[in-house]
Amino acid sequence: MVSSLVQAGSVRPAIQAPDTGAADVYDRQLSCQIWSLEGDLIGRSQSAPAERLSEGGDDGFSERTIRGERWRVYTVHDRDAGFRVMVGDNLAVREHLVGNVVTALIGPAVLGLLALGVLIWWSVGRGLAPIRQMTRSLAVRDAEDLTALDVSPDARELRPFALALNDLMSRLGAARRREAEFTAAAAHELRTPLAGLRVQAQIAASSSDPAVRSRALEQMQTSVDRTARLVTGLLALAREDEMPVSDEDRRWVTLRALFAGAEGDGRVSFVDGDALLNVDPDRFGAAAANLLANAQAHAESSILISYDPTSGRLIVEDDGPGVAFSDLHRLGRRFFRASNAPTGGSGLGLSIVLATVKAHGGQVQFLRSPGGGLRVEVTIPEQASESLSNSTKRD
Amino acid sequence: MRLLAIEDDPVLADGLQVGLSACGWTVEVVGRVEDALAALESSAFDAVVLDLGLPDGDGLSVLRFVRERDMDVGVVVLSARDDSRDRIVGLDAGADDYVGKPFDLDELAARLRAVRRRLLGRSTPALRHGGVTLDPKSRLAWREEGDLPLSRREFAILEALMERPAQVLSRSQLEERLYGWQEEIGSNAVEVHIHYLRAKLGAGFIRTVRGVGYTLQ
Structure with a gap:
């Protein structure tokens, strides 16, 4: 940049950079020196030290400490124009600047993040409260309890899930009721042949007439066969209900x-x-x-x-x-x-x-x-x- | 006692027939509501043993039929449906007792005797009249002097007469008590049994009411 300015002849030797007055600390960050190839200082910016920013004067980057301040310098020379231009970056000022920026940014950022964290924690907690409540009520629920879950009307996102769950429970309840009814019906069905068996057994045990006894025993056999058929039927039915045919x-x-x-x-x-x-x-x-x-x-x-x-x-x-x-x-x-x-x-x-x-x-x-x-x-x-x-x- | 057992399971129906007959009762068995109603309409029974789950209807309809017509008959419901709700429904529909299946035959017989006693307004199990005592359970009879040996049918006739001492029972009523539907009845069977009873008890114990029937003195 400086080189191009010099080349264009718009920078005169020993021009002082104007003093802006504000934040002169930062003004001193970038400094510029123009030296003749013979080693005379032709011009420098206001914040530039009097000493050569770069000792060697080779083109490219170099570093030098001048009066306790560290400078990072870029040097370029133009043989035709007879200049060597050095642009130095005062590292202390840069670090100061960086430090300022960091303190100015990090403080609010940390505070903001903390506030955000608290906000997120609170709102997620609030959003998940219905889930937690549902989890709790499911966790303490008795295995026999298939009543519908309460869903608070605010938990709109949870509603479809809870409704599906309630639907599942009502279907489960219906299936369980059917099963209980079936078991009860089966037990009732078994009671009549059992009653027949018991009565015939009592007759066989109490009668002294061999003809009555043997007839009662025959009846018992009939009853046992019928009960066995009933049980076979129940088992077959249970199997058919259980397994679809693949x-x-x-x-x-x-x-x-x-x-x-x-x-x-x-x-x-x-x-x-x-x-x-x-x-x-x-x-x-x-x-x-x-x-x-x-x-x-x-x-x-x-x-x-x-x-x-x-x-x-x-x-x-x-x-x-x-x-x-x-x-x-x-x-x-x-x-x-x-x-x-x-x-x-x-x-x-x-x-x-x-x-x-x-x-x-x-x-x-x-x-x-x-x-x-x-x-x-x-x-x-x-x-x-x-x-x-x-x-x-x-x- | 003449009994109608309404039960559709063939083995249990047979057991009721055989087992309750052994208690000295005349037992008829039907397996359908339709047949039960026909039997109840055509002849008199002292007690009914009623199964509720019948193929052509609910046994409770038989119970209602009996109660609507004010039939003088004890009803013991015999059912596989025997939780307390079912019992309440059965008893409130007019059943005298309710027995769940399976059951003890002796218990059923005892309950039938108890139902019969209550129906006749009596609380002592034994029947007494004119110095004669009958025990319906053991089917034994005795007098103050000692045992009174009676045949099965003599006991049944005497029991029928002693159950309602003031009532006159016709010959056909006594016949019904003595014989099941399948049994052949001799034309003067009742007279023959009455004759033997008079020989054992004295001529005056059973009185003939001309053209009506028999009653106790």
């Missing part, structure tokens, strides 16, 4: 193989018995056996089993007395027995069918056949995943 469980099975129990029953006829269904052979086989047993218990002279691969619909139809319209929609409910059902059934057969088909991703419809008997239509998707992707597509 694609790996599925095999291609013929209709006839699924209804293997129909063999030897002259009333049963298949339409396309070799049609293939993609189902879990064990579980669907058990459901099919229940369907068949139900039809066999009611059919007069014919049971028709058919499968339509295009609609994926399996139909079991009998020519029995059928089920009253008022009872149709209750079929498949646990422990429900139609009013004309034969005694001794567990009331679970069609419930198991319903649960198994659901585990396969399908559905069941109970209808009256044109002849008046019961017609059960089971629709099963070929792949569990397919039914899933279909449903997501619909969404």
Whole structure:
């Protein structure tokens, strides 16, 4: 800069920089000397010392201490013009300046940061208070307690979360209630055969007549068998409720193989018995056996089993007395027995069918056949995943 | 005592039939509400054992039927639904007693006897008349002089007469008490039993009311 000024001839030798009067300390920071190549001082700025700022006078940066003050100097010379220009930066002044800047900035910055920190701590704490409150109330909550959480109306961000949580809890509560109801119903269902067993056992124990005794024992056997069937049904139902059927469980099975129990029953006829269904052979086989047993218990002279691969619909139809319209929609409910059902059934057969088909991703419809008997239509998707992707597509 | 057991479980129904018959009672068993109502309309019963979960309806409807018609019959409800709420509903609907399943057969019999006693306005278990005592539980009879050996049917006739000493019972009423639906009844069976009873108790103990029936002296 100085060199260019000198070159342009705008700086005359021995020009003194004007005194601004203010903050002369800082004015002394940058100083400039112009020397002739012979070593005479041609001019200097006011704050520049009389001594040469750079001893050697080589071009470039150098440092020198003059009267106790450290200078950092840049030297440049112009042989044609016959000048050597030295620009010195008084390091003491610079450090002083830096010190001033630092004290002027850091103090407020530290204070500001502290204030900001306190503010952040307070506002985050305030913002998180509802979460903490919710955490506390969840932490001390009894496992049985599925009542809805209170959400303060101010915690707007937390609301959707709390509502979702409450929704989950209400669904959980409903599931648990269903389970409790089912357990209670199952216990009640077991009480009647147990009562029968107890009474017959008492008769067997107290009677002196061998004929009465052996008859009572026979009745006990019947009751035990029936109770065992009921327990088997309950276990099957629990399993079907628990586990959906995966694609790996599925095999291609013929209709006839699924209804293997129909063999030897002259009333049963298949339409396309070799049609293939993609189902879990064990579980669907058990459901099919229940369907068949139900039809066999009611059919007069014919049971028709058919499968339509295009609609994926399996139909079991009998020519029995059928089920009253008022009872149709209750079929498949646990422990429900139609009013004309034969005694001794567990009331679970069609419930198991319903649960198994659901585990396969399908559905069941109970209808009256044109002849008046019961017609059960089971629709099963070929792949569990397919039914899933279909449903997501619909969404 | 003539009993109607309304229970749809075949094994339990059979147990009630056999077990309560062994107490010396005539027991009829039906498994449906419809049949129960028909039985109650067509003939008289002293007590009903009533299951609540029946295939064609709620057993409580049978109870209401009985109470609406003011039938003179004790009802013991027999149910798998036996928490206190169910008991309250049953008792308030007119049941005389409520027994949860499973139950002790002897206890049920004792409760039936107690219900019967209350219905007849009596608190002592034994029946007494003219120096004759009957114990409905052991089905034994005795007089001041000593034991009075009676056949099952003689005991039943005497019990029926002694339960309501002032009342005249017709031959058909006594027949109903003695025989179940399935049993053949001889045309003069009641007269034969009365004849034997008179031989044991003295001719005057049982009085014939011409054209009506029998009563105690």
